[in-house]
Amino acid sequence: MKYIKINPADNVAVALTDLQKGEAVEGITLLTDVPRGHKVVLRDLRAGDNVIKYGYPIGHVTRDAAAGTMVDHSCIKTNLEGLLEYKYEPQLTDIAPAAERRTFRGFRRADGQVGIRNQIWVIPTVGCVNGICQQIVERFRAEIAGREGSVDAVVAFPHNYGCSQLGGDHENTRTVLADMVHHPNAGGVLVVSLGCENNQLDAFRELVGPVNEARVKMFTCQQVEDEVEFGLQKMREIFAVCSLDKRTEVPVSELRVGLKCGGSDGLSGITANPLLGVFSDWIVAQGGTTVLTEVPEMFGAETILMNRCADEKLFGRTVDLINDFKEYFMKQGMPVYENPSPGNKAGGISTLEEKSLGCTQKCGKSIVRGVLKYGERLSVKGLNLLSAPGNDLVASTALAAAGCQIVLFTTGRGTPFGSFVPTMKISTNTPLAEGKPGWIDFNAGVLAQDNPMDELAPRFIDYVLSVAGGAPVNNERNGYREIAIFKSGVTL
Numbered sequence: 001m002k003y004i005k006i007n008p009a010d011n012v013a014v015a016l017t018d019l020q021k022g023e024a025v026e027g028i029t030l031l032t033d034v035p036r037g038h039k040v041v042l043r044d045l046r047a048g049d050n051v052i053k054y055g056y057p058i059g060h061v062t063r064d065a066a067a068g069t070m071v072d073h074s075c076i077k078t079n080l081e082g083l084l085e086y087k088y089e090p091q092l093t094d095i096a097p098a099a100e101r102r103t104f105r106g107f108r109r110a111d112g113q114v115g116i117r118n119q120i121w122v123i124p125t126v127g128c129v130n131g132i133c134q135q136i137v138e139r140f141r142a143e144i145a146g147r148e149g150s151v152d153a154v155v156a157f158p159h160n161y162g163c164s165q166l167g168g169d170h171e172n173t174r175t176v177l178a179d180m181v182h183h184p185n186a187g188g189v190l191v192v193s194l195g196c197e198n199n200q201l202d203a204f205r206e207l208v209g210p211v212n213e214a215r216v217k218m219f220t221c222q223q224v225e226d227e228v229e230f231g232l233q234k235m236r237e238i239f240a241v242c243s244l245d246k247r248t249e250v251p252v253s254e255l256r257v258g259l260k261c262g263g264s265d266g267l268s269g270i271t272a273n274p275l276l277g278v279f280s281d282w283i284v285a286q287g288g289t290t291v292l293t294e295v296p297e298m299f300g301a302e303t304i305l306m307n308r309c310a311d312e313k314l315f316g317r318t319v320d321l322i323n324d325f326k327e328y329f330m331k332q333g334m335p336v337y338e339n340p341s342p343g344n345k346a347g348g349i350s351t352l353e354e355k356s357l358g359c360t361q362k363c364g365k366s367i368v369r370g371v372l373k374y375g376e377r378l379s380v381k382g383l384n385l386l387s388a389p390g391n392d393l394v395a396s397t398a399l400a401a402a403g404c405q406i407v408l409f410t411t412g413r414g415t416p417f418g419s420f421v422p423t424m425k426i427s428t429n430t431p432l433a434e435g436k437p438g439w440i441d442f443n444a445g446v447l448a449q450d451n452p453m454d455e456l457a458p459r460f461i462d463y464v465l466s467v468a469g470g471a472p473v474n475n476e477r478n479g480y481r482e483i484a485i486f487k488s489g490v491t492l
Helices: 127-144 167-181 201-208 227-242 272-285 302-306 312-331 342-346 352-363 392-401 430-435 445-449 453-468
Strands: 012-015 039-041 050-053 056-061 103-108 119-124 153-156 186-193 216-220 248-251 256-261 289-292 368-372 382-386 406-411 423-427
Touching: 012 050, 056 352, 103 453, 119 127, 119 167, 119 227, 127 153, 127 186, 127 227, 167 186, 167 201, 167 392, 186 201, 186 227, 201 216, 216 227, 256 272, 256 352, 256 392, 272 289, 272 352, 272 382, 272 406, 272 423, 272 445, 272 453, 289 352, 302 312, 302 352, 312 368, 392 406, 406 453, 423 430, 423 453, 430 445, 445 453
Parallel strands: 119 153, 119 186, 186 216, 256 289, 256 406, 289 382, 368 382, 406 423
Antiparallel strands: 012 039, 050 056, 103 248
16 A cells, blocks of 8 residues: 555545655546645645545645645645634544453552652752762662662753742642652652752642652651662662562553654554554553643644543643643744644645644544643543643653653654653654654554554554563663653743
8 A cells, every 4th residue: 555545535645655746646646746645635625625634624724736636835825813612522432441451460559550650760959960860870789789679770860950940830849750760660769859949849748648658758858967878768668668569460540641642744643643543542441541641733633632522621621731721822922823843744744733633633532531731630531631842852741741651652764752751653654664663663664565453453452462571662661761840931
């Protein structure tokens, strides 16, 4: 298969491989070469006519485009503008509970959560102690080498915040760090404070609330003589407890999976994102949870999600989710629809509508059961929407902070990063998977090579469950683990 017409209503087809001038597409002779992921016009379009893909308009052409020619960002303009009024018109597809209930081997925590990793995290309350945290981690890794037990990583998570912040930015920092303290992938946590920062340890401890004090330790560097030695002693106490933890068989209903894409291309909405959509519906059928974020990349496809909300209350929260983000752009004096990125355009994505219609494929057909503000933790199972920007590391951090034990990340251009939970990379095309085996964990590009979804999806499900059971993904093998906290205001 060399091309695909996704929906019968479409007036473009998408090249699944590089097409040459003179080849036939839907009985039309190509008048230009068309690179993989890009669109070819199937009937003559006049300037102002809509381009239809996925059965929806993805913008309009700014000049005449003859059948058999390629159209891209240079001649397609978005139809989107400003704030919109929305009406709840429910279109609900209930996912039936699975007949076969699957399990994986995870770490059951005392608070009822399940972790898919057993790690010790060192979290600074403020960027001033990043170096101290890193030194504690490096010395402790050397100290326990060869006797890690069930501890699979000891990691520091430096960041730039915790002081010189006001209002929402200050609360975002405190909330995300508190979310990390409670994350089930951490068997133990050491929180390191400086002592004079805005994010004071006593107030942060109150925000965190009750913890298992054998596993969560906190101290202030300005109050001890040798902060590194003091921190190492606390690490030894944490390690003595969590190194004895054991995996047990737990149901897939305990999984909470983040859905994310980045470096998308023209195949994202055809291969990798639909694969995640099938997986998301499968998890929901198992009684588990998936979370879709990247609000600016819902623009243009938001009504699809709104009409999948379980009730009008959730519909209203989704409207707020969308409009609040649009207003954030407008308050900053920034164009709401300045998207896609240069990499997206090079890969065949021309407008935000096209990007969003491909992006939302990741959440399948399930009913939306929850809508979360930035920093909020999951409370209901099923498909949830989460407020966060499209930025890869900020959005992936937000998914993990919400309680997701793993992030599934589709990409057509490739990226090596990892968040503070396993961040699995799924390629949209085979050349990327073959060219970057140290980045890509699973190749969905074979769906464009006549491999059917009903054969690939079970393999993908088995692979995700193996990762949940302890198999490392590339970002873990490479030691790429980072956090990024959303910031919108001034720095003092």
